[in-house]
Amino acid sequence: MKTVLSGLLSIGLGLFVLPTAHASKALATKNGCLGCHAVDVQINGPAYKDVAQKYAGDPKGKEHLIESILQGGSGRWGEMVMPAQIKLSKADAAKLADWILRGAH
Numbered sequence: 338m339k340t341v342l343s344g345l346l347s348i349g350l351g352l353f354v355l356p357t358a359h360a361s362k363a364l365a366t367k368n369g370c371l372g373c374h375a376v377d378v379q380i381n382g383p384a385y386k387d388v389a390q391k392y393a394g395d396p397k398g399k400e401h402l403i404e405s406i407l408q409g410g411s412g413r414w415g416e417m418v419m420p421a422q423i424k425l426s427k428a429d430a431a432k433l434a435d436w437i438l439r440g441a442h
Contacts, residue, residue, distance in 0.1 A: 361436030364429055368422060376441045383414045385441035392438060402434035403427065 365371050373381040392398030405413075407430050409421035422430065 361432050362441070364433055365436070365441075368425055368429075368433075370433070373417075373419070381417050382419060385437050389438050389440045399431070399434045399438060402437060403430045406430040406433055 365374075374383065374385055376385050378384050379387070388402070392402065395401070405419065406422050407425060407427065409419045411418040425433075
């Protein structure tokens with residue numbers, strides 16, 4: 338019984354996480370993020386896997402990413418300037434930050 342309950346819980350959690358991941362990719366696409374970033378390779382900005390690796394284990398990593406997304410920045414990954422996403426809400430920036438920290442999957 339415990340195994341069945343555990344399996345159902347895993348499926349339920351998986352169904353909860355999948356729409357979030359899909360929604361975050363859609364959010365990144367909608368806001369033009371994927372024009373400069375990709376999951377596995379550097380385009381103009383760093384690859385999301387590299388961003389996730391840089392902030393892995395950093396308790397302030399998510400907040401830092403939210404700030405970078407909303408305010409833009411330069412100098413952390415080279416000379417390329419990342420524009421501020423002024424039309425993006427803080428809640429959506431947080432969704433993107435979570436998605437990036439999960440390796441954009």
